[in-house]
Amino acid sequence: xxxxxxxxxxxxxxxxxxxxxxxxxxxxxxxxxxxxxxxxxxxxxxxxxxxxxxxxxxxxxxxxxxxxxxxxxxxxxxxxxxxxxxxxxxxxxxx
Numbered sequence: 001x002x003x004x005x006x007x008x009x010x011x012x013x014x015x016x017x018x019x020x021x022x023x024x025x026x027x028x029x030x031x032x033x034x035x036x037x038x039x040x041x042x043x044x045x046x047x048x049x050x051x052x053x054x055x056x057x058x059x060x061x062x063x064x065x066x067x068x069x070x071x072x073x074x075x076x077x078x079x080x081x082x083x084x085x086x087x088x089x090x091x092x093x094x095x
Contacts, residue, residue, distance in 0.1 A: 023074060033062050036059055037059040040055050
């Protein structure tokens with residue numbers, strides 16, 4: 001995964017397409033976690049070993065992290081971006 005650097009507020013990204021492309025690649029990659037979880041849960045239902053149960057437990061932890069931390073961060077970030085966009089559109093409409 002690419003290294004993301006923290007920028008000062010004065011550093012503006014003129015085009016958000018790089019950010020959106022990075023998110024698309026991140027969420028495409030996280031789909032793999034869901035596929036693995038489905039695979040191992042199916043294996044577990046057929047009388048799984050302790051290792052399979054451990055793998056399922058770890059995958060559930062990863063999925064929970066992605067859902068509660070990563071998705072929550074992205075949604076807050078989109079909220080900020082949407083607020084900025086709406087503010088710009090209001091200013092254009094008023095002018």
